[in-house]
Amino acid sequence: MVLLSFLLSKESMESCCIRVLLVLIATWATIHIVHAQDQEGFISLDRGLPTYELSPYKEITNGLWFSSDEKFIQSGNTGRSREIPERYTKQYETLRYFPNGTRNCYNLSVDKGRKYLIKAKFLYGNYDGLHIEPVFDLYLGPNLWATVDLVTMVNGTREEILHVSTSSSLQICLVKTGTTTPVISTLELRPVVSGSYITESGSLKLYDRYYLNKTGSRIR
Template sequence: METCLGLLLVLITLAIIHIVQSQDQQGFISLDCGLPTTEPSPYKETDTGLWFSSDATFTRSGKTGRIKENLEGNSKPYKTLRYFPDGLRNCYNLSVDKGRRYLVRATFVYRNYDGLNNGPVFDLYLGPNPWAEIDLRQVNDTGEEILHIPTSDSLQICLVKNGTTTPVISTLELRPMEKDAYITKSGSLKLFFRRYYSNSGSNIRYMRDVYDRTWVPFFMKEWKQISTTLQVDISNTYVPSQDAIKNAATPADTSAPLTIKWSSKNSDHQYYLYAHFAEIQDLQANETREFNLSLNGVQFYVPFVPRKLAVFTVLSRSPRTCNGGECNFQLIRTNRSTLPPLLNALEVYTAIQFLQSQTDESDVDAVKNITATYALSRINWQGDPCVPQQLRWDGLNCRNTDMSTPPRITTLNLTSSGLTGTIAAAIQSLTQLETLDLSNNNLTGEVPEFLSNMESLSVM
């Protein structure tokens, strides 16, 4: 009897652990792109504890490939990929909560999987807007990360050909974020870098960061490392990684400023900075640490005293620019400070404006329903139906008055498309439709009355 009770308690404990872990990843989408159908999905990635799933149900196209060379460490999600030899635009569709901020991360590993020694170059789109150019000619792998608020309940990540090479993708990840964090004047935030300051260690991810942000260690020879084994209170809006905040850099020359430099070929970049500080040394009664913050000589925050074993985030509420693309972020000791400045972690983003509105939601829903009704399968019917114009779906014309106004579908041409059954009721939801062509199909039944009630429809 005692043995049975013991076994029952073990099973209950395991069930609770599983529930807690599932809750921890609530809202996470982690796609292993190109995962073969013969392999388990989902599976638990052992380094992070993240559950990765096949991408097969999130995209309608592409083929699966496998990296031939051995990758160091446990990197199962990066050993397979999906490549897209057909069509100009191939997209993933992710269900999201409209108006919520998400971290979106995509990684691309080429490593000559196809034996051609020809790394691809292609564009990455977020909905109808360009996000980044992916260039794998000189590197084996790369990635992009953005903080973005979707304007609909569907987020489309698209790989778009801009030449003759074949786009590839290895992983696609989505993480819901705290709504009050990373607020901008306008636009989304494209990651420039996210560092914690340590002269040892490895990248930090989930479960050591609740949002699965990647923190990369960084250190300079003119700095001095300080660290603590004590717990640091990280419970502010940004919840930076505990393991990152337990480390910090100070200048080895205690009278010198702590200087962080970076540069960009784009001198017009607008930056948002999030500097995370915590006093992790046990200061004596006669010791103080106080410093000013500046970016390219312009005061950023003055004066600042880190909180003992508690994180405080200093941030830019408006975007900052750097003349000539050269940025110089300095922490400068004040006259009354007895200790040099410190910095635990720093996130730098560039503001990116997605100016093109998505096609009207009701039109998108209608054309999706029409697609489902007739089981249409067209390679270019992916992504936004109307924009960008050069990628507009075959058989559609749209009215696109300006970038801030959602385009409307005005023409639907499904001639010679092998349609069967009756005329789809979803057509009546295209309220701005002017031209409809359903000729040369095998449709049956009467012409529905709703067509005569569509005020804009003039040609059929």
């Protein structure tokens, strides 16, 4: 009877171990699938980065993969910033500037009806050695998104907006409004859960963001 009990216990242990092993395998697979898909639908463009120059690359500060913008726009020239604030990352080393034409646009493929966080960053960085910071307009499709004033924001600035796409394509345009040349450093699109930041109509433009913690770190 004791031997029988031992054998039953052993069989139970083996069955339990198999179940645990299957759970661990499933968990491992799930973790790797999630990890592989955690940037699904992301568009992260390093403006002015040549395709031959390590594109795409992983930004070590946030783990995001950035690629060249060459496939998304047919106009503009590429340049390199000569003056970059110390805290800035690799994305600001190169930029695209638009000396020709009044309106130059990026054409991006998106999912119709999906909500996106769209982020654009700008740094003049004295790429041309002229010390002439530009002022220009930024458009989301046909609508004015923001005026980018790098005379006031000499260390660069960013613009963010939450927008629901009304078609499968999206245009983000830099529009010349004076004598200075529009520039852009990075452009990022992130799919957002449809139930967050609900509005009755229109898009939500970032006013400001505050980090209320004592650690000194920021949440991306």
